[in-house]
Amino acid sequence: MARFDRVFRFWPWRRSSAPAPSEELGQDGPLTAMVIVAHPDDAEFLCGGTVAKWCGRGWTVYYVLATSGDKGTHDSSFSSQELAAIREQEQREACRVLGVKEVVFLGHPDGFLEADVELRGEIVRLLRQYRPDVVLTWDGFRPGFNHADHRAIGIAVRDAIYPAVRDHLYYPEHAEEGLEAHQVNELLLAGSDEPDYHVDVAAHMETKLEAILCHSSQLGGRSREELRRLWEERMRSSRNGRLTESFKRVTIRRSxxxxxxxxxxxxxxxxxxxxxxxxxxxxxxxxxxxx
Known part of the structure; x- marks a missing residue:
C-alpha cells in the first residue's frame, strides 16, 4: 500500500499549468518504439497512456525490463524467485492490455542495477535487434530522492543510444551475430524535472488504469473505482487543463x-x-x- 501511494503521488501526468500537447511523433506513419525501464509497473505508471495511444495508432512497441522487481514487497512470505515470477506475469498481462508486442526481462537483481558496460551492452544489443525509432526511459539525471535502479537504467540507456548503438566499433561482436549499428531518432525521458514534450492521454486513461490493475501485487487490494477516485481527486486539486503524460524530448541528430x-x-x-x-x-x- 505504501509503495502504491508513493508511486501514485509522482505519476508524471499533468493537468494544470501543463502546456498544450506537443506535436505527435509519427506523423508520416507508424513507428517502432522501445520502452526501457527498471521494474514491472514502471512503464504503466510513467507512460501507460502514451503506449496505449501509440499501439492504437499502429505503432510496434517493445518493453525491456532490467529487473523483475524481485524485492518489491513487504510480505515476508514471498521469496525473491516467487515474487519475480508473479511480477513478470503481471507485466505480461499489462502488455497485453496496452497492445505491446513483446516484453524482454534482463533478469538483473532488483535494487542492485548498475549503469556499467555490461548493462549498456545488453541495451545496445536489443536496440540493434529491434531497431526502434523512439526510445522511452527514465531520466537518470533528475534531481531529488529517487530509486537507484531508475537512475541506473536512465543513464545506461542514454549511454547506449549515444554513441554506442550508432557506431559499429562499439560491441563489435554484435556484427558477428548479424546485428548492425542503428540510429535511434528520438529519446523521451520520463520523470524529468523539466519536461517539454506532452502527450494528450485523456482518451486512453481507462486503458492505462486497466494496465496498472494488472500489477495487483503492488496495489494493496485497490480497485479500479478506487484508482479512478484517487485520480479524480488529484485532478480536482489542480487547475483546469488537459490530461497529459510529460517527458523530456531529445532528438538525436545524424552524425x-x-x-x-x-x-x-x-x-x-x-x-x-x-x-x-x-x-x-x-x-x-x-x-x-x-x-
Missing part, C-alpha cells in the same frame, strides 16, 4: 560521418547535416545530441 557520401567534400556533409537538423524543434525546446 556527419553517416550523412556524408563517400568521397564528398566536407562542406557537403556539413550542409546535409544542417538540413537534417532543420525543423526538429518542439517549440524549439527539445535538446539534440549528435556528433
Amino acid at each position: 556527419m560521418r553517416q550523412v556524408q557520401p563517400p568521397g564528398a567534400p566536407a562542406e557537403v556533409g556539413q550542409q546535409q547535416a544542417e538540413q537534417g537538423a532543420k525543423g526538429q524543434g518542439s517549440e524549439g525546446k527539445e535538446r539534440q545530441a549528435g556528433g
